[in-house]
Amino acid sequence: MAASRKKDKLAVAARSPRPRRDSARLGPGRNRIYCGDAAAVLAKLGDGSVDLAVTSPPYDNLRDYQGYSFDFDGICSQLYRVLRKGGVLVWVVGDRIAGGRSLTSFRQGLAFQDLGFSMHDIMIYRKKNTPFMRSNAYTNCYEFMFVLSKGRPRVFRPIMEKTKRSGMEMLVHNKKSDGINKKTLAELKPEKTRTNIWDYAVGLGGTTCDRFAFKHPAMFPEKLAQDHILSWSKPGDLVLDPMCGSGTTCKMAAANGRDYIGIEISKEYAAIARRRMAGIQKRISAQP
Numbered sequence: 001m002a003a004s005r006k007k008d009k010l011a012v013a014a015r016s017p018r019p020r021r022d023s024a025r026l027g028p029g030r031n032r033i034y035c036g037d038a039a040a041v042l043a044k045l046g047d048g049s050v051d052l053a054v055t056s057p058p059y060d061n062l063r064d065y066q067g068y069s070f071d072f073d074g075i076c077s078q079l080y081r082v083l084r085k086g087g088v089l090v091w092v093v094g095d096r097i098a099g100g101r102s103l104t105s106f107r108q109g110l111a112f113q114d115l116g117f118s119m120h121d122i123m124i125y126r127k128k129n130t131p132f133m134r135s136n137a138y139t140n141c142y143e144f145m146f147v148l149s150k151g152r153p154r155v156f157r158p159i160m161e162k163t164k165r166s167g168m169e170m171l172v173h174n175k176k177s178d179g180i181n182k183k184t185l186a187e188l189k190p191e192k193t194r195t196n197i198w199d200y201a202v203g204l205g206g207t208t209c210d211r212f213a214f215k216h217p218a219m220f221p222e223k224l225a226q227d228h229i230l231s232w233s234k235p236g237d238l239v240l241d242p243m244c245g246s247g248t249t250c251k252m253a254a255a256n257g258r259d260y261i262g263i264e265i266s267k268e269y270a271a272i273a274r275r276r277m278a279g280i281q282k283r284i285s286a287q288p
């Protein structure tokens with residue numbers, strides 16, 4: 001069914017459970033999952049009202065998300081408008097592989113530039129467990145994570161990881177034309193900024209522990225959403241997922257003290273997202 005034939009359900013969108021923080025501080029419409037077409041719902045959000053968007057579009061009709069269509073230009077020009085200056089859009093996308101790669105990802109990357117976004121980084125989401133898929137090429141195990149920004153990113157809080165060696169060591173340096181290696185005592189740091197290739201296990205326990213959410217055919221891992229939220233936003237910021245599917249981004253935004261808005265065109269998936277939000281709100285409320 002075409003998106004245009006679906007009524008905008010914004011007015012009747014069910015409320016997610018009570019937000020954790022004082023609702024008087026929240027802008028209108030925050031902390032809700034809206035069931036409707038992304039372009040239509042986004043049109044109701046104010047200019048520059050969103051701090052971060054993390055999303056994954058339907059691509060190449062790879063899966064049947066209950067037959068809904070997706071208007072790249074309509075949704076992405078609205079996304080540019082609603083993002084604040086310095087805001088970031090994380091776009092997780094792959095290509096259909098059938099006799100070769102569709103290159104939809106590349107085409108979209110170029111289209112984002114035409115819309116005014118800066119391609120701040122092209123990161124890789126590597127799936128730790130992928131089934132063998134092609135007889136004449138290596139098994140594809142990744143999707144792109146385009147980090148698009150509206151101007152210079154306002155927030156970057158890099159995730160750090162432990163280095164293999166740390167402490168004081170004699171380090172080789174200054175190998176000049178005399179060929180002699182010189183050594184000096186220097187400190188190796190215990191942590192370094194992660195690389196831009198991120199690995200996640202997929203499936204039950206990896207993607208999520210919410211068993212019921214697997215009725216959605218293409219979730220991304222909770223940890224992926226969380227890592228981007230921690231990297232590109234601050235507590236209290238508004239995080240948007242305009243095609244939120246089972247609500248992964250919204251769940252991780254709430255779990256990390258951010259406000260959220262989720263938009264999903266399918267009633268069934270929006271119901272899954274609301275159920276996940278109810279679960280996380282319950283866990284948050286139970287915390288001392």
Ligand SMILES: C[S@@+](CC[C@H](N)C(=O)[O-])C[C@H]1O[C@@H](n2cnc3c(N)ncnc32)[C@H](O)[C@@H]1O
Pocket residue numbers: 003036037038039055056057058065066068069070071216218219220221242243244245246247248249263264265266269
């Ligand atoms: C790749 S899935 C997103 C999955 C999500 N990241 C998660 O973890 O569950 C893309 C979603 O976009 C939804 N969708 C497709 N067209 C849409 C539109 N025009 N407006 C809003 N959502 C749409 C589909 O129903 C589908 O659930």
